[in-house]
Amino acid sequence: MSINKKAQIRYSVLDKCFSNFQRIYTYQDLLGEVNSILIENGAEPIQLRQLQYDIKFMESDAGFGIELDENLKIGKKRVFRYSNKDFSISDHPLNQSDSDQLETTIQILSRYKHRQEFKWIEEFIPRMEMAFDLVSGVDDDIIGYEENPDLEGRQHLGHLFNLILKKKVVKLEYQPYKKEKESFLIHPYYLKQYNSRWFLFCYNEEFEAISNYPLDRIVSCKETGEKYIPSSINWFDYFEDIVGVTKPEGVKPLDIKLRFSLDRIKYILTKPLHGSQKLDRKDKENRTVVINVIPNFELYQMLLSFGSDLVVAEPELVRNKMKDYASKLNLKYK
Template identity: 30%
Template structure:
């Protein structure tokens, strides 16, 4: 049963009194002490009724709260615990609780790169030892999409800790277009995942003109602390608002979102309706051939890639510049297929 804040204060105060065997506690003593606690923590100055405290003691004795408190009355007036080591804060977890925790741990362990998720196994094991319970081990029944060969995942934990501890980092980084790696100081503000790729979002300098940078973890070669650099904190950027008008991670801070209309064939429509391309997606027209959807997003690389991924199942209706961009990409792809296919070297071993 749910417990409100005032009730929780009462139970904890009663528990502290009943554990204190240096004093004998009458019902009036308990009422007075609980009233003082409610005034101290909640500002309630009207006190507490005898009936409420009696009901609390009865609830603590029962199974309704899971306490089963061994409350006894000595000499027909003094309240205490029969077991001097008992406390409502020492209630062990049940086998069912541990089973649910194990299930949660198995799910979290799939997030490769976060060592603190994997270490939750040790916490659950300690709890099992404490309550002398062995939870049945079974294969996980939830399996997230993952790419075990993805580079850079081992940097996740260090980047995460840098955000939490507000530490600047020295990063050796080589983009796909760079001939040589760069080394620079970076201030990570948050971590972003998109399509199984992880990015560290942050800045190199205070008030830098290029705005927030996204460094792909698979392009990072090395990370070391930068103790001589003062960490530049994120004081004003809300990540949810920052990505509101984009698909993916490529954000143009000076570019306004545009209204995009897409025709989706009848075959592909169910997939697009059940898994929208963007939170702004709306169906604006239905025909026997398919649907027309609209979304308000920036024109970026990820948007084009999403559209191209549907092949002939999705056609850009508007705006014209996006329609032209997609047409050019499709024409380039067709041209590549019409040219003679590159043949592997037969002598290669």
């Protein structure tokens, strides 16, 4: 039996409730939790009968084979919780029908992996095949991905994605570092991952400008009924002239000339620092590259990561900034 999107939402909410050993859930509690998320995702709420059917399906072999504690009650009311505290349907293997559907989907996606905008598919497909055990004859994992499963804010990702799709104005509660919590209205536009962190790009009504917020500093994001201001930004182009996610307003890109050590230049040529990177033909040793970007915090972070293998040759603005960083670093090691 394949599972549609609305049913998957319901099962995921129930799974979260059954896994919560810090709270008691009766039928009415479960119904409230499920309907709250359904409405949030633009779906119709369900009745008690559908909830009962969902739980029965989740307990069946055709579903997820979950085991609930049959002995929990408050008076005459039944309470729902997994028998095993460590169980989750996310660990449950796919049934044959869903496995076949997933394989078909991966085959369809594979057709587009050579298109520039779908380069991510080349990494996504082996990850999916390994995660769902679609590759036969493989006993151990053979590929690893950089990720941070403990990163705070991951729970906001799906919710914000749906709010962007539905073009909803959001009341954002945000906790800056070493400051009091802030709250403001935003118009969410785009989600981007950089350096294993997710960032939300939006229009901030208070600042009347595009702002970005790391998801791990977001406390809450709630939909409002305010009128949504759509974005005219082409987000594929927005990041073309920067490294990372910070784009200073009113600053133009600069040609930045970077001279690397003989050992490190080989690495730089096989893994370019930026899409604009090109070799400086004036350097007979082929150790110098030029990138055209707007200087920002992430650029300097990246340049500093090369240590003594890199010298910024031009322009003087970036060179002086690197000198300043180097001087401060030198003081810390005296």
